[in-house]
Amino acid sequence: MLKGQKLKTIGGVEVALLPMRYLRVTQTIDEDGTTHDGTLNIDLAGRDSGRDDMYAPVSWSVVRNSNTPNHEVIYWSDNKVLWANGTIDYISVRVLHDDVVIDLPVGRNFDQGDVCYQEGNTGDSQGNHIHLCVARGHTTKIIKHASGYRDLDGSVNPSDVFYINDTIVIKDGGLKWGIYVPPIVPPPIIPIKVGDKVFIKTTATTYLSGVKIPQSRKKGGVFAKNPYTIKQDGDTDRYKKNNGYWLLKEINSWVKKTEVERK
Numbered sequence: 104m105l106k107g108q109k110l111k112t113i114g115g116v117e118v119a120l121l122p123m124r125y126l127r128v129t130q131t132i133d134e135d136g137t138t139h140d141g142t143l144n145i146d147l148a149g150r151d152s153g154r155d156d157m158y159a160p161v162s163w164s165v166v167r168n169s170n171t172p173n174h175e176v177i178y179w180s181d182n183k184v185l186w187a188n189g190t191i192d193y194i195s196v197r198v199l200h201d202d203v204v205i206d207l208p209v210g211r212n213f214d215q216g217d218v219c220y221q222e223g224n225t226g227d228s229q230g231n232h233i234h235l236c237v238a239r240g241h242t243t244k245i246i247k248h249a250s251g252y253r254d255l256d257g258s259v260n261p262s263d264v265f266y267i268n269d270t271i272v273i274k275d276g277g278l279k280w281g282i283y284v285p286p287i288v289p290p291p292i293i294p295i296k297v298g299d300k301v302f303i304k305t306t307a308t309t310y311l312s313g314v315k316i317p318q319s320r321k322k323g324g325v326f327a328k329n330p331y332t333i334k335q336d337g338d339t340d341r342y343k344k345n346n347g348y349w350l351l352k353e354i355n356s357w358v359k360k361t362e363v364e365r366k
């Protein structure tokens with residue numbers, strides 16, 4: 104994502120975004136022989152060895168700043184958000200290693216896209232990065248796996264949560280990341296009143312011999328076996344040109360051919 108980026112669905116649900124400009128996973132989930140063995144944690148190291156900012160992937164607040172050597176901070180989303188796998192739910196995110204966290208008191212709120220954390224090298228770290236764990240719902244509970252390593256309770260695969268819109272992928276950690284594509288919204292159906300009747304516009308297929316109109320709504324708008332055929336009435340030019348011809352459909356029943364209106 105970009106700094107300051109905000110993204111919502113048409114219904115107003117925030118879309119969870121990968122919280123950095125560059126995706127470079129230096130240690131991925133369940134990586135054997137590492138501190139992520141048996142966990143769903145990833146290390147995000149940004150563009151290079153420097154300290155990139157992390158942006159709030161959704162609007163959220165600090166719920167824990169534990170002041171441990173790792174500089175652990177946990178955030179809770181303010182609302183239920185859209186995940187990359189289609190889930191709509193709250194998220195909790197635990198991050199480690201920012202060098203300075205004194206500016207992150209419990210209760211501090213961030214809008215989606217605000218700078219909320221930074222890569223660092225504190226605690227159990229070998230080079231600037233952010234250790235990240237994301238879980239379903241609101242939790243601060245830490246669980247310890249058989250491997251000896253820790254996760255937030257209810258942790259999930261980060262690629263199931265974060266879309267990578269506007270993030271530049273350098274190293275994907277072997278995970279399948281998705282891009283949020285807003286659905287195409289059909290144009291609004293505007294009823295038209297003709298005399299006492301109310302119509303909506305629909306399409307028909309034109310042929311050189313005339314216009315075929317679906318006969319019945321029961322056919323779901325598919326042409327019936329014997330559709331009306333409107334004979335050409337001298338205005339042949341229009342019939343030829345307007346494939347995908349507009350006609351008016353009376354609400355609840357198809358119009359008679361005399362009620363067909365040219366575009």
Ligand SMILES: [Zn+2]
Nearest residue numbers: 144145146234
């Ligand atoms: Zn890590």
